[in-house]
Amino acid sequence: MKHIISACFFLFSLCMSAQTVTITVDQNVTLKEFFKQIENQTDFKFAFTDQIDTNQKYFTKKSTYKQVEIEKLISELNKTASVQFSIVGNNIFVKQKSQSAKTVKKKSKLTGQIFDDTKQPVIGANVYIKELEVGAVTDVNGKFSIEIPNGNYTVAVSYVGFKNHEKRITISDDTKINFNIDSDSQELEQVIVTGNKAVDIKTTQMSVNRLSMQEIKRIPAAMGEPDPLKSILTLPGVTNAGEASSGFNVRGGAADQNLILLDGAPVYNDSHMFGFFSVFNADIVNGLDLYKGGIPSKFGGRVSSVLDVTQQTGDFENYKVNGGIGVISSRLLVQGPLQKDKGSFIVSGRTSYAHLFLKLADNKNSAMFYDFNAKLNYRFNANNTLTFSGYLGNDIFDINDRFSSKYGNTMGILSWKHKFSDRLNHNLSVFYSDYKFNLGLSMENFEWDSNIQNYGLKYGWNYQKSEKFKINYGIDGLYYNFNPGTVQPTSIDSQFNYKQLDKKYALETSAYLDFENQITEKLNFRYGLRYSMFYRLGSEAISTYENGQSVVYNPLYKIYEEGTPTGTTYYGKGKKISSFDNFEPRAALSYAFNDNTSVKASYNRMAQYIHILSNTQSPLPMSIWTPSGPFTKPQLLDQYAVGYFKNFKDNDYSFEGELFYKKVQNRIDYIDGADILANNNIEQVILNGKARSYGMELLFRKNTGIFTGWISYTLSRAEQKTPGRTAEEPGIANGDWYLSGYDKMHNLSVVGSYEFSPKWSFNGNFTLQSGQPVTYANGYYEFGGIHVPNYSLRNENRLPLFHHLDVAATYTPRPDKKKGWQSYWVFSIYNIYNRKNAASMSFTTNEDTGANETRRLSIFGIVPGVSYNFKF
Numbered sequence: 001m002k003h004i005i006s007a008c009f010f011l012f013s014l015c016m017s018a019q020t021v022t023i024t025v026d027q028n029v030t031l032k033e034f035f036k037q038i039e040n041q042t043d044f045k046f047a048f049t050d051q052i053d054t055n056q057k058y059f060t061k062k063s064t065y066k067q068v069e070i071e072k073l074i075s076e077l078n079k080t081a082s083v084q085f086s087i088v089g090n091n092i093f094v095k096q097k098s099q100s101a102k103t104v105k106k107k108s109k110l111t112g113q114i115f116d117d118t119k120q121p122v123i124g125a126n127v128y129i130k131e132l133e134v135g136a137v138t139d140v141n142g143k144f145s146i147e148i149p150n151g152n153y154t155v156a157v158s159y160v161g162f163k164n165h166e167k168r169i170t171i172s173d174d175t176k177i178n179f180n181i182d183s184d185s186q187e188l189e190q191v192i193v194t195g196n197k198a199v200d201i202k203t204t205q206m207s208v209n210r211l212s213m214q215e216i217k218r219i220p221a222a223m224g225e226p227d228p229l230k231s232i233l234t235l236p237g238v239t240n241a242g243e244a245s246s247g248f249n250v251r252g253g254a255a256d257q258n259l260i261l262l263d264g265a266p267v268y269n270d271s272h273m274f275g276f277f278s279v280f281n282a283d284i285v286n287g288l289d290l291y292k293g294g295i296p297s298k299f300g301g302r303v304s305s306v307l308d309v310t311q312q313t314g315d316f317e318n319y320k321v322n323g324g325i326g327v328i329s330s331r332l333l334v335q336g337p338l339q340k341d342k343g344s345f346i347v348s349g350r351t352s353y354a355h356l357f358l359k360l361a362d363n364k365n366s367a368m369f370y371d372f373n374a375k376l377n378y379r380f381n382a383n384n385t386l387t388f389s390g391y392l393g394n395d396i397f398d399i400n401d402r403f404s405s406k407y408g409n410t411m412g413i414l415s416w417k418h419k420f421s422d423r424l425n426h427n428l429s430v431f432y433s434d435y436k437f438n439l440g441l442s443m444e445n446f447e448w449d450s451n452i453q454n455y456g457l458k459y460g461w462n463y464q465k466s467e468k469f470k471i472n473y474g475i476d477g478l479y480y481n482f483n484p485g486t487v488q489p490t491s492i493d494s495q496f497n498y499k500q501l502d503k504k505y506a507l508e509t510s511a512y513l514d515f516e517n518q519i520t521e522k523l524n525f526r527y528g529l530r531y532s533m534f535y536r537l538g539s540e541a542i543s544t545y546e547n548g549q550s551v552v553y554n555p556l557y558k559i560y561e562e563g564t565p566t567g568t569t570y571y572g573k574g575k576k577i578s579s580f581d582n583f584e585p586r587a588a589l590s591y592a593f594n595d596n597t598s599v600k601a602s603y604n605r606m607a608q609y610i611h612i613l614s615n616t617q618s619p620l621p622m623s624i625w626t627p628s629g630p631f632t633k634p635q636l637l638d639q640y641a642v643g644y645f646k647n648f649k650d651n652d653y654s655f656e657g658e659l660f661y662k663k664v665q666n667r668i669d670y671i672d673g674a675d676i677l678a679n680n681n682i683e684q685v686i687l688n689g690k691a692r693s694y695g696m697e698l699l700f701r702k703n704t705g706i707f708t709g710w711i712s713y714t715l716s717r718a719e720q721k722t723p724g725r726t727a728e729e730p731g732i733a734n735g736d737w738y739l740s741g742y743d744k745m746h747n748l749s750v751v752g753s754y755e756f757s758p759k760w761s762f763n764g765n766f767t768l769q770s771g772q773p774v775t776y777a778n779g780y781y782e783f784g785g786i787h788v789p790n791y792s793l794r795n796e797n798r799l800p801l802f803h804h805l806d807v808a809a810t811y812t813p814r815p816d817k818k819k820g821w822q823s824y825w826v827f828s829i830y831n832i833y834n835r836k837n838a839a840s841m842s843f844t845t846n847e848d849t850g851a852n853e854t855r856r857l858s859i860f861g862i863v864p865g866v867s868y869n870f871k872f
Contacts, residue, residue, distance in 0.1 A: 047095040198651035204588040207293030220806035229278030236697035236712040244272035252693030252718025253304025256612030263389035269436035272369040294602030297512040297528035303637035314344030322871030346636035445494035453481040468518035530584040534609040538571030548684040560671035562684035631683035633666040691723030710751035718743040739773040758815040771799035830863040
């Protein structure tokens with residue numbers, strides 16, 4: 001009987017083993033899906049332990065088996081799968097392979113660089129290894145690095161607006177491969193999104209917004225001129241003082257608290273024509289990054305934000321020209337090789353010609369601007385690149401031959417990038433930056449000149465110990481030369497004598513260390529430290545005051561007044577007047593729930609040692625920079641932020657939500673009636689206080705399709721507090737918290753782009769903001785027959801609600817033409833429903849009726865624009 005049972009069991013097992021199946025497995029097939037295919041075609045069942053996750057993918061390559069016996073299928077799969085199969089009776093057991101059974105492969109590093117069809121490095125391109133389902137995103141230089149086991153793989157490169165590119169490679173050692181991707185001929189360059197705007201879920205970086213130039217060019221702007229600086233006002237947490245105003249405010253911070261960099265060098269004035277245009281030419285700018293929080297350790301010197309603007313790299317193979325002709329300005333760009341495949345150049349120029357129309361109309365007023373950008377690149381070899389970037393821009397005003405002004409930036413930076421290995425490289429830069437302002441009043445027969453000069457050095461290193469651990473470190477040095485003003489008489493009839501306000505000198509140095517650490521697949525941590533030092537240097541004479549108080553309180557009139565100097569202390573050239581130093585820790589953490597959802601948190605402390613002297617909400621070209629010193633302490637920021645980030649429907653949609661809280665120590669404020677212009681003792685009109693801001697930012701994007709765009713909303717509060725120094729002093733606003741001039745409680749932007757056809761695309765932008773805080777008169781009294789207004793507490797009122805809708809249409813006559821002369825037209829209307837937004841409110845007396853009245857000043861109504869753009 002025992003033999004009969006054994007024979008039956010043997011025959012049953014033989015029948016089970018002889019069953020055949022047809023099946024396909026690849027890297028996307030889960031174990032559960034594999035089980036289902038087998039069980040639907042045979043009588044076999046699967047058995048496994050709790051260690052096996054059937055929702056995971058254990059197959060490492062694609063294979064198709066047709067009418068193969070189960071025993072042979074299992075034998076083949078055991079060679080490549082990361083689990084072990086075994087047949088026992090009518091069951092197939094599954095278990096983890098022992099370490100000795102696994103094939104241990106040596107790992108090598110795949111590195112390279114991605115270029116587009118104009119030989120520009122592509123930032124944010126996806127590099128994906130199909131067989132391993134791993135990938136990387138290219139950095140600001142278009143470079144990537146992935147550590148993978150040796151073997152044969154398919155590398156897929158993708159980037160929105162470009163054709164996908166695939167290449168088979170064999171990895172047996174560290175390998176470097178560059179890729180060139182072509183623009184998708186079915187889409188127009190001026191209306192595509194060239195960056196993948198889905199949220200990077202796993203990176204620790206938060207509170208940063210990036211815009212490509214293609215996105216910027218689609219946002220309608222006043223005068224029809226694409227404007228990189230104005231475009232950031234559509235992002236959450238970013239506002240400004242209103243139409244035709246210079247500067248921008250981030251999370252309730254002042255304009256002087258923003259660090260603006262052009263290819264790594266600081267820029268001190270960001271606008272042309274008192275805010276109508278920004279200094280950044282849209283043709284040559286490659287893109288911009290705005291850091292609002294979680295700022296990496298390599299940045300310092302400001303306490304609100306960092307705007308990092310990069311210029312394009314010239315074409316290394318072909319000469320190209322593009323430009324545009326607008327209503328009041330035109331621009332031209334030329335690029336090409338200096339030496340094919342080794343050196344390139346790109347230069348661009350822009351100028352306005354409104355002054356020509358004024359002259360034709362027999363108008364004595366004149367207003368114009370011009371700027372010039374250049375960038376040169378030379379690759380000595382694969383490991384050494386030398387780059388020079390430069391900028392020169394000026395504004396010239398002449399009002400009826402009575403008032404004239406000229407101001408502008410000059411900047412140059414020379415950088416040497418050296419690659420020691422795939423893991424270690426450095427960037428050494430030296431730069432010069434100069435901002436000058438000139439004011440002439442012919443009716444008073446004098447001129448006033450001021451400027452701020454910088455000489456700087458940056459030396460940064462990047463070391464990638466592994467895919468999971470990276471280190472960035474370096475040193476910075478910056479020397480300041482401040483000239484607050486030189487007053488010169490222009491004729492013997494002038495009431496002014498020559499006067500040179502005290503020049504000021506300072507040195508700022510810093511060192512930083514930053515770590516990026518992938519702790520687990522889901523948890524990433526970045527932490528770092530910056531140590532900064534600031535020295536106020538002679539030669540300069542510093543006034544001294546009784547009790548050390550440069551501002552005194554008059555209890556009789558209940559006002560603050562300028563203190564009277566009791567003497568001076570002279571410091572010779574290079575002698576230390578004051579010194580400050582600060583540790584500035586940074587930390588950021590991200591936890592990814594899955595590939596589409598994560599939460600992040602960040603903290604950063606930053607120090608700012610220089611201040612802008614302006615008691616207006618929007619800094620004017622004549623605003624003066626001054627260093628910290630005996631009476632002005634450096635500003636110190638502590639900022640905390642947490643956020644939730646999610647991508648939807650294969651990255652078609654994305655959402656970012658953040659909460660932030662920031663506090664600033666030593667924020668200066670001005671006493672009532674402060675005289676700032678040409679004041680040699682500015683400490684007599686300023687008080688030290690503090691500031692805080694907090695709020696919520698939301699950003700929802702549609703990233704793909706014929707309709708793209710975003711909605712951003714910010715709910716926030718920005719406040720200042722300047723308490724009295726003694727019990728009897730009231731401070732500002734009785735020493736209580738009061739609204740900062742940069743408070744915008746509600747800030748909504750809606751940006752959309754619709755590709756109607758290959759020839760036509762349409763774009764729109766709607767903006768709504770709370771009115772700017774101001775101080776209104778709440779009554780008046782009569783003195784000597786004159787009505788004198790009485791004002792409420794500082795910033796107790798608001799201007800009316802600010803909003804406007806802008807639209808634009810782009811027409812491309814020959815969209816299929818890819819060579820030779822190519823052109824397109826942009827038609828725009830700024831403020832299409834002619835909203836008269838208030839730039840200011842003034843309180844006057846009507847000369848005819850004698851009644852008090854309020855008058856609103858508006859800068860823009862409806863503004864149409866048209867520009868013709870070309871390239872060849």
